[in-house]
Amino acid sequence: MTTSIHLPPHRLSAAARRLRDDVRSFLDGELAAGTFVPRCDAWMSVADPAFSRRLGARGWIGMTLPSAYGGHDRSPLERFVVTEELLAAGAPVAAHWIADRQMAPSILRHGSPSQRERYLPAIARGECYFAIGMSEPDAGSDLASVRTRARQVDGGWEITGTKVWTTGAHFAHAIVVLARTDGSPGDRHAGLSQFVVDLPAPGVEIRPIRTIDGEHHVNEVIFDAAVVAEDSLLGERGAGWRQVTAELAHERSGPERYMSTVPLLRAWAEHVRQHGDASAERELGGLTARAWTLRQMSLSVAAALAEGRPPEIAAALVKDLGSRFEADVVETVRRLAGIEPRKHGPGLEGLLAEAILHSPAFTLRGGSNEILRSVVARGLGVR
Ligand SMILES: Cc1cc2nc3c(=O)[nH]c(=O)nc-3n(C[C@H](O)[C@H](O)[C@H](O)COP(=O)(O)OP(=O)(O)OC[C@H]3O[C@@H](n4cnc5c(N)ncnc54)[C@H](O)[C@@H]3O)c2cc1C
Known part of the structure; x- marks a missing residue:
């Protein structure tokens, strides 16, 4: 029998929206102080332990862990808001990303009391990193x-x-x-x-x-x-197979699966505002609409996780669509920006070069798109 995938729209609470403002002003302060420059794919490739510790001190790592383990008893949706802002800013979060995203929930769920004591508070402080x-x-x-x-x-x-x-x-x-x-x-x-x-x-x-x-x-x-x-x-x-399957839901479901190139999209939007023509504006509008849709889908997956509903199939779908979007941003900017990509170059040039070099990995890491489509097809009862 064929089932369907439900991704009901979710509206964030007022508390989550206030949290977003806090994160934005923190990031504005960090940018103004010059502690980082926005980078594409920074969640995977730009590690800055001092930055991670500053996030930990604000309670923005290990957010969903219980306070007994150094966490902050926040909901997955509040964590979603924080990760979304960090990704949009291209902040240097790779040091703690894997520990926060999937090892903390996994150790909380399956770990022995001594493993929980040993790793969880250190993860929440932004001081313990995992592979x-x-x-x-x-x-x-x-x-x-x-x-x-x-x-x-x-x-x-x-x-x-x-x-x-x-x-x-x-x-x-x-x-x-x-x-x-x-x-x-x-x-x-x-x-x-x-x-x-x-x-x-x-x-x-x-x-x-x-x-x-x-x-x-x-x-x-x-x-x-x-x-x-x-x-x-x-x-x-x-029980490793069962545990890993649950862990993959955390690994695949987050906004990083469509936001790796959002810093490039934002820089290009500014470029189009200054130099753009009608066709660039049209393409920018199309990409922005897709980003908005993916964001609604990703938020809906986060809401499912928060309610304890299994999100594996919807997460696979969002990751397949999201990773293709990330690559389409790169191709569109490369085609229309009229600039030469330059590694370590300033602004758009550097962001474009970095995104081009990273984009082959987008549809592979965390499970390739072909495999994700099989997960979706099996979930829908298609043989
Ligand atoms: C940048 C990066 C970071 C990574 N980080 C980690 C990490 O931290 N830890 C970790 O454990 N792994 C990591 N990976 C590995 C990643 O999970 C694997 O690359 C991915 O699961 C694909 O496996 P593979 O490379 O062995 O390719 P293969 O499994 O050999 O697949 C090769 C190609 O064949 C296709 N294919 C394979 N089987 C099928 C099938 N049944 N039907 C249709 N098509 C199929 C695949 O879609 C793919 O296109 C990372 C990968 C990258 C690129």
Whole structure:
């Protein structure tokens, strides 16, 4: 039977709108003080621990965590407002992004009391950063085929295997590793487990992978019989697939999946205002309308998360549409702005160069668009 995807419009509360004003004035102050310049894709590639600590001090990291763990008891919708403003400003948030977005909820849900005490307050202060160790050289889209193994040994677990495309592992304080502990090839979803491994660690080598922009954002992480403590296991042994699937809903559902190039769109809007012609204005209007629609959809997914409704299918749809929008912004500006993109160049030139070099990753990271469309089709009962 075919079902449908519901994305009912959501109106933010007055408290959330006031919070937005607070975040905007904080960001205006930071920009005026010259602590950052707007960058495209900054949530993935521009890390500034001092900036993260300042956000932590304002209560804008770990917002949905309970105060008992250093959090702020705020709703996912209030967190949405904060992340949206940080993305629109192109602020340097990559240091804490993964920890805040998915590891804090995951550790709160599945972690032992000691894991919660150890990591959650530090995450909320903007001082503890995480990497995601899911993908492997032969297991990206087909995550259930991970070959990294964890074997129980005296006093802990021995992990052997290679993770790849691991964002931020070179500055992270910990990595969450998906590994096979049990199970048979016949039932690939059973027998996977997650481990929290502090970094750096003996037996764990982190090698940089340079992306097309020549920079170091992602890594290969090699576990060579690395022995980690007994209580590194996150959640239940063998429940890794279920835990990872829930985590991916957080990874895929946020506004960063359509806002990576919004700083470029904003800079181009200003350029069009000063120099534009009618056709540039028309295209700008079209992109702005799409941004507005995606924003309504993304907000609706955040509302579903806040109400405890499963958002996986709608999140996959928004990420597919959103990541294509991000790339369309780049192509439109490249075609119409009449400027030469220049890496590290000022304003629009630099933003365009950066966005061009990052755009091949938009439809891959967090799950490729082809895979997301399969998730949507299966969710709609299409065979
Ligand atoms: C910038 C960047 C950062 C990343 N950060 C992280 C990270 O921090 N941690 C982490 O674990 N991973 C990370 N990844 C990895 C990312 O999740 C994978 O690249 C992604 O899941 C695709 O896997 P793959 O690269 O192995 O490609 P493959 O799985 O080999 O796929 C290659 C192509 O084949 C298509 N394809 C594969 N299977 C099917 C199918 N069944 N039907 C139709 N088409 C199919 C895919 O859509 C894709 O276009 C990152 C990737 C990038 C680019």
